[in-house]
Amino acid sequence: MRYIRMMNTQKVLKEGFLEKRSNGLLQLWKRKHCVLTEDGIRLHDWKRSEGSGSGGDSGFRSGGFRLRSSSSKTKELRFERMATVDCVEYKRELVYFTVVMAGGKEIDFRCQQESTAWNAEIALGLVRFKNLLAVQSGRTNHLAHLGSTGEEEALES
Numbered sequence: 001m002r003y004i005r006m007m008n009t010q011k012v013l014k015e016g017f018l019e020k021r022s023n024g025l026l027q028l029w030k031r032k033h034c035v036l037t038e039d040g041i042r043l044h045d046w047k048r049s050e051g052s053g054s055g056g057d058s059g060f061r062s063g064g065f066r067l068r069s070s071s072s073k074t075k076e077l078r079f080e081r082m083a084t085v086d087c088v089e090y091k092r093e094l095v096y097f098t099v100v101m102a103g104g105k106e107i108d109f110r111c112q113q114e115s116t117a118w119n120a121e122i123a124l125g126l127v128r129f130k131n132l133l134a135v136q137s138g139r140t141n142h143l144a145h146l147g148s149t150g151e152e153e154a155l156e157s
Contacts, residue, residue, distance in 0.1 A: 010037035
């Protein structure tokens with residue numbers, strides 16, 4: 001199931017499942033359907049379908065999950081508000097990592113170890129985004145410098 005409507009219909013770089021640690025007292029892991037685009041990552045709530053059982057595993061190995069109704073909360077983590085992807089740890093076929101937001105807030109995730117892990121894809125997306133900002137800033141500064149020195153008129157003639 002694709003969510004192309006999100007984040008200004010940006011190209012989908014990766015789509016799949018992550019588990020996010022809740023902020024509550026028990027800090028439970030909650031399964032999320034995630035879509036990574038050029039702008040960031042969107043987390044959609046998922047819940048266990050009826051009749052799927054309640055095994056003790058993390059939910060990655062068992063099916064029985066479905067998207068909650070359209071009125072459910074969807075969380076968007078935009079690259080412009082992210083600082084870094086940190087704390088990678090590998091335990092029992094799972095990858096644990098932390099997304100650190102610009103304000104210092106830390107959001108913990110875990111996922112299955114795959115050929116290309118979510119933490120690497122998110123980190124690469126963040127680097128691409130920051131590089132694009134740097135290039136745009138450099139162009140703006142260069143054009144401002146040309147305009148202030150009069151070189152722009154000399155280049156046009």
